[in-house]
Amino acid sequence: MPLFLLLLSLIIFPAFGESxxxxxxxxxxxxxxxxxxxxxxxxxxxxISPSWNTDTHLIDSIGNTEDHPIKIAASDYFLKPYRFTETDVNSGIFTAEVVLTGFSHDVDGDGKTDTTPRTFGNGPTSGFLEVDRDSAITISFEFANGVVLTKSVPVSWNLGTIDFLNEPIFSENSVTIRIVDADMNLNPEAIDHLQIHVISDSDVAGITVNAIETSENSGYFVAVVSLSQNSPSSGNRLYVLSGDEISAKYNDHTLPKPFSKSDNLEIKTSTSVDSSIPPLERLNNSPPKFSDSFGKTLESFSSNVQMQIVGTIKNDHNFKQKFVYIFQVKNTNNYIESISWIQGEISPQQSLDVSQSWIPPKSGMYEVETFVWNSFDDPMTLSPSMSTVISVG
Structure with a gap:
């Protein structure tokens, strides 16, 4: 071919890429x-379709024609033709997005539908597509006449999880609760909310709080609950005492197979609450004193005569504390002659006298011991024990 004809052909038909x-x-x-x-x-x-990069100087599109369409389908619903656009000039890489809109379903058990299923849009980011719980998304591209390339990905529900992030939990602090439930990401273009119920042993009614999604499409939800030992539960504040168990829960109404679509399951986590104050420093326990039935201090003791053993505890902290105060009397053979206890609750900055009566059975030396625990169920010593030896005539 003569040179001038070759140049003329290049001018008329520029070699930008494959047409x-x-x-x-x-x-x-x-x-x-x-x-x-x-x-x-x-x-x-x-x-990725370099063959459809028809103009190296422009952003190309594919799929938006009836001759070579792209179809996004889920069961009976589909978008066709759907346009994909090139990521950059001459990249040959084409992208698009579709928001899945689920089906009509009540996700929180209040009797109301929480989804808005719909199917419309022509791309690249304007599409909405209805899907069922256990379906699949099929993307098909008619690359050329009679040549259809496909990709399929499944759709399914998930079992949610809930946990406390900042264990161990101290009663003077706040607690962070995390829920992972992708099915509750009801709008992938907005921050979603999920209600959870939080209770403690000291407040079994508890509170209901909103867990907030960490980002628009994360499916991770977080709620922060402050703990108080002096104020009643309200809003995002939960009343607890040291030693309580706290629980957080919600009902998952979007369960995978073999559950049915109408099933729901309580998703729950529990943990114990402690105090950052060392156990032996929680209460002050004074050595026992002794008095008669009228409260007069005794200087001497007689057998078969009733006396009062008086213990004194003091709460130097700014929160209430439950306690079990134990009295124990042993003879010289280390045999326990008497054991008794008092259960109660002591207020912040309160000093409290507790007493039990005892009748020495005979003359001799006796050791009187006192112990302060938080409970009998899961005993923890709140103060060093005290011991006094008395002589009974």
């Missing part, structure tokens, strides 16, 4: 950003 796809080499792999999706997810799709 039609290479039918003999249909290279257009389809990718999704996740291997599995939940029912109200956002699905991000990528098609």
């Amino acid at each position: 039609i796809p290479n039918y003999d080499d249909p290279y257009s792999p389809i990718f999704t950003d996740k291997p599995v999706y939940t029912w109200t997810d956002k699905i991000k799709m990528t098609i």
Whole structure:
């Protein structure tokens, strides 16, 4: 061909790229950003198709024609043709997004539908598609006449989880609760909320708080609950005492198979609450004193005569504390002659006298011991024990 004719052909038909796809080499792999999706997810799709990079100086589009359409389908619902756009000039990489909108379903058990299923849009980011719980998303691209490339990814519900993030939990602090439940990411383009119920042994009615999604499409929800030993539960504040067990829970209404769509399951976690104050420093216990039935201090003791053993505890802290005060009397043979106890609660900065009566059975030496525990169920010593030896005539 003469040189001037070759130059003329290049001017009339610039060599910017392939104007039609290479039918003999249909290279257009389809990718999704996740291997599995939940029912109200956002699905991000990528098609690598250098053969459809028809203009190296412009952003190209594919899939938005009836001749070579891209179809996004889920069971009976589909979007077709759906447009993908090139990520950059001359990249040959095309992307699009579709928001899955689920189906009509009550996710919190209040009797109301919490989803808005809909199917419309033509791409690249304007699509909404209805899906069922156990379906699949199929992306098909008619790369060339009679050549259809496909990619399919499943859709399923998930079992939620809930846990406390900042264990051990101290009664003077706050507690952070995390829920992981992708199915409750009902709007992948907005921050969602999830209600949870939090209780303690000291407040079995508890509180209901909102857990807030950490980002628009995370499916991770976090709630912060402050703990108080002096104020009643209100809002995001929970009344607890040291030694309580606290629990957080919610009902999962989006359960995977073999559960049915109408099933729900309580998702719950529990942990114990402690105090940052060392156990032996929680209460002050004074050595026991002795008095008669009128409260007069005794200087001497007689057998078969009733006396009062008086213990004194003091709470130097700014929170209430439950206690069990134990009296124990042993003879010279280390045999326990008497054991008794008093259970109660002591207020902040309060000093409290507790007493029990005892009648010495005979003359001799006796050791009187006192102990302060938090409870009998899971005993923890709140103060060093005290011991006094008395002589009974």
